[in-house]
Amino acid sequence: MLYAFRDTIYALAQTDKRIILICTDQDIGLHQMQQELPNQYYMEGISEANIIGMATGLAAEGFIPFIVNHASFITRRCYEQIALDACLQERPIRLIGMGSGLATAHLGPTHTATEDIAIMRAIPNMTVVAPCDADEMKRLLPQTLGWPQPIYIRLARYGKPIVSRETDGFTIGKAILLHQTNAQSKHILFIATGAMTSCAVTVAKELEGSGFPCAVLHVHTIKPLDRDAIIIQAQNARLIVTMEDHTKIGGLGSACIEALIDSPLPQRVPPILRMGLPDQFIHQYGTQESLLQKFGLEASQIVEKLLKTVLKEPC
Numbered sequence: 001m002l003y004a005f006r007d008t009i010y011a012l013a014q015t016d017k018r019i020i021l022i023c024t025d026q027d028i029g030l031h032q033m034q035q036e037l038p039n040q041y042y043m044e045g046i047s048e049a050n051i052i053g054m055a056t057g058l059a060a061e062g063f064i065p066f067i068v069n070h071a072s073f074i075t076r077r078c079y080e081q082i083a084l085d086a087c088l089q090e091r092p093i094r095l096i097g098m099g100s101g102l103a104t105a106h107l108g109p110t111h112t113a114t115e116d117i118a119i120m121r122a123i124p125n126m127t128v129v130a131p132c133d134a135d136e137m138k139r140l141l142p143q144t145l146g147w148p149q150p151i152y153i154r155l156a157r158y159g160k161p162i163v164s165r166e167t168d169g170f171t172i173g174k175a176i177l178l179h180q181t182n183a184q185s186k187h188i189l190f191i192a193t194g195a196m197t198s199c200a201v202t203v204a205k206e207l208e209g210s211g212f213p214c215a216v217l218h219v220h221t222i223k224p225l226d227r228d229a230i231i232i233q234a235q236n237a238r239l240i241v242t243m244e245d246h247t248k249i250g251g252l253g254s255a256c257i258e259a260l261i262d263s264p265l266p267q268r269v270p271p272i273l274r275m276g277l278p279d280q281f282i283h284q285y286g287t288q289e290s291l292l293q294k295f296g297l298e299a300s301q302i303v304e305k306l307l308k309t310v311l312k313e314p315c
Contacts, residue, residue, distance in 0.1 A: 071101075179214065
């Protein structure tokens with residue numbers, strides 16, 4: 001997914017002089033951009049708070065700054081500057097959080113950002129987006145150029161597998177029904193974001209093979225949340241399962257519950273099962289896959305849990 005960002009931002013910068021790419025200590029391989037577009041590429045080192053100030057100043061002058069850094073640092077080390085310099089003043093900076101969730105588990109708890117959605121969506125005027133794969137990242141970036149508010153883009157997996165479809169398009173703030181059931185009876189609704197969307201599709205297909213009709217709603221934009229899509233899809237659900245590689249506190253699952261509870265329309269809210277990470281620091285080292293397995297978030301584990309503890313018989 002990072003490579004998709006890199007290649008797409010370079011292509012966009014060649015035709016739009018407003019785009020400024022600001023890297024920290026991360027070499028993402030854009031040496032050609034650095035040589036060809038020296039006024040649009042900056043390597044600023046490890047100085048997150050100062051970089052936010054620099055970016056918001058550029059945004060005030062009509063530029064569109066993209067800042068690339070580890071998700072753990074770009075959301076934590078400069079939180080006050082993001083809130084006051086960018087969001088309070090509605091400066092259209094773009095924060096690219098690499099390796100969020102469990103993607104950089106090999107670097108330990110200092111680099112594992114599992115609460116970034118919660119802290120970013122809590123700031124007024126901040127937009128939070130978590131594309132599910134590299135192709136969706138390519139569709140997202142052109143739309144950010146005209147977006148008036150700051151955006152946090154969460155990169156949680158490195159592009160594979162590809163589950164998004166070009167025919168679905170991409171609109172910031174609009175969820176995508178990625179898998180739809182043909183059954184007329186009540187079904188299981190999976191609501192997923194980022195790296196867990198592909199897992200949700202796999203789980204849905206496996207459960208359908210056991211006689212449980214399923215739908216998958218891909219919520220790539222956690223803020224502003226597509227409340228209408230969630231409420232509409234929930235109406236025919238026997239069970240809602242939210243899936244995210246983020247702590248259960250303040251992430252997608254919390255946002256979905258808020259949307260359903262706060263809905264002005266009188267309706268029955270189906271049972272909701274939140275699949276996510278526990279409220280703790282991730283002290284274990286490993287791969288994204290090994291850590292997902294440790295916390296019971298692999299597709300086979302989710303299927304087994306649903307069949308054993310929640311689902312009694314097919315519709």
